[in-house]
Amino acid sequence: MQRYLNLYGAFLGQQFKSYAEYRANFIIGASSTIMMQAANLLTVWVVMQQIPDFNGWGFSELLLIYGLITLSKSINHMFADNLWTVGRVYIRSGQFDRFLVRPIDPLFHLIADRFCYDGVGNFLVGVVLLGAALAGLDLAWTPLVPLYILLAVLSGGGIFIALNLITCVTSFWIMDSVPVTRAIFDNHLFAQYPLTIYPKAVTTLLTWLIPYGFASFYPASYLLGHDVGVYAWAGPVVAAVLLFAGYRFWQFGLRHYSGTGS
Amino acid sequence: MPAIEVENLRKVFYISKKDPGLAGAVKALFRPRFDEKVAVDGISLRVEPGEMVGYIGVNGAGKSTTIKMLTGVLVPTGGTVRVLGRDPHRDRVANARDVGVVFGQRSQMWWDLALVESLNLIAKIYEIPAARYRELLDEFAATLELNELLSVPIRNMSLGQKMRAELAATLIHEPKVVYLDEPTIGLDLIVKERIRDFIKEQNRTRGTTVILTTHDLGDIEELCQRVIIIDAGHIIFDGPISTIKDRFGxxxxxxxxxxxxxxxxxxxxxxxxxxxxxxxxxxxxxxxxxxxxxxxxxxxxxxxxxxxxxxxPDLSAIVKQIYNGALQEEAAA
Known part of the structure; x- marks a missing residue:
């Protein structure tokens, strides 16, 4: 574990050097995510100006949900963005083979091979959103609150990573897994809003099948003092189970990897 | 213990079969059919430590597929592979510490990093002790003439420079077994010569076992005492170069x-x-x-x-005959 952390640091340091050569790229990447987020947010804000009460949720409460999921997503974006393109970039070109002849876990190698600086923009937006939400809310602050938020964001990040991992494994068979990953990933858009606004089927979907609800709605509800029962604490368990399943599925896929021609 | 021991190795690929056109693509989506392509069909071989073996065959004969199974990249469909006593796929990490691979025309380094940065990262991945790494870096920089290249990003290198850098990156952890897939492809004679010398030197001083696939029979004649020829997934010849000349010349x-x-x-x-x-x-x-x-x-x-x-008789002419089926005639006669 210690070894992998050190290695991750080494990978990160080297990438920083190569990114430094493309400074404009970095700035454009990070600021474009900030701009995209700003546009999304503006939409929410405009809507809320018209309807201050959204199915019983106030603006700051919505912001809390939105902030939590943005932070969770940014963790995936920063640390595991290569899961998106493993097929397109690594498998199709044959570059994936080199991960398989190195004395480290190939999944770790894949993930460490790229820290996505664009995600930093998302992360900053998430911090601002969360800050604004907390400022607008009247929460009872105990030391538990920041710890709970940290745990919620980390497990939300784990859920995002795990779902992308599971879907990216399909690239061992179909080369380009982006459409599959996107089909699942896009469901997180539902989870940017309170799950109570949806029909039961959608709520069930986001709780049991594609559980992005644990990256936003459930922890936000708990923080706001709504009773969501064990769901308030289920996030870490959901993340752990999904990550474990994802890793096993990845190993299964790896055994079926057939590479490219030469 | 042999360096490499392969028993009855097979690899079958399943390739989805499509009729041409959009209709065909849609049909294949709903009722996929697969063609079996047997890339490697029951090969057995044994390589002793310190041997340098040329592994040759026409394109599509199964060379790369074999190398990928030997390195643990692909899982065999059947048969067994042992490299230094280990199953390279199951024991991937332990195997990777002791082997090095040059994959033809694709680099194992980071495109945007200066060569020395790529090497530093590789040294960390292989956990090479710092002092040993220094020594080797100096040695390789001298023998492969890399000194002026250390600060150059890989993307700015010429093909010959890239291959020299690649060899340094592949051998810096002192692997016991090295697979070189087309290490001299597209290179000029001087660079070829330098690379061959370097490989020879590694074999002589460190006892490195080398498996070399190439279309350049000059490489084989310079480096290998033994040649294995594969055709359509079968080994059709395994023996010393001199035997090829005697028997098939x-x-x-x-x-x-x-x-x-x-x-x-x-x-x-x-x-x-x-x-x-x-x-x-x-x-x-x-x-x-x-x-x-x-x-x-x-x-x-x-x-x-x-x-x-x-x-x-010149080796390349003989090999051409063998590829063209002279061997089968010989066997039939």
């Missing part, structure tokens, strides 16, 4: 310098004229049917010969 060439060409020559069976010019006459003969002296005697009795020379 069926045809030899003899060239005469003549005062004047003869209109028609009576030649022993198995001999043919391959080129007739005013002052030279080149013949090819099958040495299973006749001998150089019979051919020479026949020619000299009919033409005024000033000089003649007998060409040694």
């Amino acid at each position: 069926k045809y030899r060439e003899i060239t005469f310098e003549v005062a004047a060409g003869a209109a028609r020559l009576e030649l022993p069976a198995g001999a043919d004229v391959i080129a007739a010019e005013p002052r030279t006459l080149a013949l090819r003969f099958d040495r299973t049917q006749t001998t150089a002296s019979q051919v020479a005697a026949a020619v000299m009795s009919q033409v005024d010969v000033r000089d003649f020379s007998l060409a040694e």
